[in-house]
Amino acid sequence: xxxxxxxxxxxxxxxxxxxxxxxxxxxxxxxxxxxxxxxxxxxxxxxxxxxxxxxxxxxxxxxxxxxxxxxxxxxxxxxxxxxxxxxxxxxxxxxxxxxxxxxxxxxxxxxxxxxxxxxxxxxxxxxxxxxxxxxxxxxxxxxxxxxxxxxxxxxxxxxxxxxxxxxxxxxxxxxxxxxxxxxxxxxxxxxxxxxxxxxxxxxxxxxxxxxxxxxxxxxxxxxxxxxxxxxxxxxxxxxxxxxxxxxxxxxxxxxxxxxxxxxxxxxxxxxxxxxxxxxxxxxxxxxxxxxxxxxxxxxxxxxxxxxxxxxxxxxxxxxxxxxxxxxxxxxxxxxxxxxxxxxxxxxxxxxxxxxxxxxxxxxxxxxxxxxxxxxxxxxxxxxxxxxxxx
Numbered sequence: 051x052x053x054x055x056x057x058x059x060x061x062x063x064x065x066x067x068x069x070x071x072x073x074x075x076x077x078x079x080x081x082x083x084x085x086x087x088x089x090x091x092x093x094x095x096x097x098x099x100x101x102x103x104x105x106x107x108x109x110x111x112x113x114x115x116x117x118x119x120x121x122x123x124x125x126x127x128x129x130x131x132x133x134x135x136x137x138x139x140x141x142x143x144x145x146x147x148x149x150x151x152x153x154x155x156x157x158x159x160x161x162x163x164x165x166x167x168x169x170x171x172x173x174x175x176x177x178x179x180x181x182x183x184x185x186x187x188x189x190x191x192x193x194x195x196x197x198x199x200x201x202x203x204x205x206x207x208x209x210x211x212x213x214x215x216x217x218x219x220x221x222x223x224x225x226x227x228x229x230x231x232x233x234x235x236x237x238x239x240x241x242x243x244x245x246x247x248x249x250x251x252x253x254x255x256x257x258x259x260x261x262x263x264x265x266x267x268x269x270x271x272x273x274x275x276x277x278x279x280x281x282x283x284x285x286x287x288x289x290x291x292x293x294x295x296x297x298x299x300x301x302x303x304x305x306x307x308x309x310x311x312x313x314x315x316x317x318x319x320x321x322x323x324x325x326x327x328x329x330x331x332x333x334x335x336x337x338x339x340x341x342x343x344x345x346x347x348x349x350x351x352x353x354x355x356x357x358x359x360x361x362x363x364x365x366x367x368x369x370x371x372x373x374x375x376x377x378x379x380x381x382x383x384x385x386x387x388x389x390x391x392x393x394x395x396x397x398x399x400x401x402x403x404x405x406x407x408x409x410x411x412x413x414x415x416x417x418x419x420x421x422x423x424x425x426x427x428x429x430x431x432x433x434x435x436x437x438x439x440x
Contacts, residue, residue, distance in 0.1 A: 059094035071100035077348030215346030216370035238420030246357030267334035272303030277340035282312035287391035359407030
């Protein structure tokens with residue numbers, strides 16, 4: 051971590067471009083809002099450009115310029131596709147005259163922001179939040195993946211820096227030729243909020259959970275690319291060996307009805323935030339994240355801070371957070387639901403092992419402070435600008 055004693059962002063004029071900033075709460079959006087608030091605290095000027103809706107999900111940080119947009123068709127209509135820098139958005143950008151352009155999504159607006167930076171001399175950087183190019187496989191369009199990957203190589207390859215959220219994701223991007231100078235912008239966690247002390251047996255009982263049930267938590271958007279089908283199948287297989295294994299699902303999304311149908315004995319809380327979310331984490335016994343599209347895994351870090359051992363895919367972001375057989379267990383994704391089920395059964399039967407992993411998970415999570423993480427990014431901004439001006 052950078053020595054943050056003298057970190058300031060004076061003179062930085064940052065234009066941030068995102069496909070979502072306040073209309074759906076998820077891990078990347080939480081990180082971007084944390085970033086904007088921190089930049090302003092450190093003295094930077096920031097202007098955010100993103101699609102908006104009439105009723106946002108939460109009160110966002112900073113000043114937000116609305117990008118004209120349209121809801122995506124089909125089951126993902128909660129997300130929006132921006133039409134780019136037109137009209138008022140373009141005028142606001144020109145008037146703001148940023149010296150650094152931060153692209154958080156390689157969509158139409160992000161690509162136009164890159165071209166703006168190249169035309170004006172502003173320093174273009176990008177943060178990598180999601181393997182968008184893997185999404186088509188979950189919606190019957192796997193043929194599209196290679197074309198999206200090539201497009202991402204073009205966009206990220208033209209940025210001075212690309213910020214990956216974990217070392218494992220950095221290595222994956224380098225392997226796939228997505229970006230050149232790839233640096234780490236990890237994530238922080240509010241360890242005072244997310245902690246083992248939030249565990250609430252009465253809350254479990256009100257939700258029909260017995261004290262000796264082993265509650266396996268899923269937290270996040272209920273969408274196919276989060277691995278919900280694998281989660282449900284693994285829980286079903288594991289519960290055949292140990293009927294005390296139950297699922298806890300915290301979150302909302304277009305596939306909730308499908309998820310509930312596949313987990314008839316599961317506890318579904320819907321979307322939770324703040325203290326309610328912290329209580330839900332800590333009241334579980336094991337966190338299970340089978341997603342292979344995570345670039346970091348904010349929910350995994352929050353679960354670790356809550357003292358949960360994690361079972362996760364040995365892929366992308368989880369590899370940088372979960373230490374196998376220390377803070378949790380990793381399973382190669384190719385082993386599928388059966389591989390996860392075996393680990394769930396093993397960990398559910400061993401309270402001592404769970405306690406050992408819980409302590410180590412909590413200790414590991416305390417290494418992730420938002421202030422130091424975001425000051426590191428400011429230092430990288432300065433480095434990118436110095437490189438770009440040579």
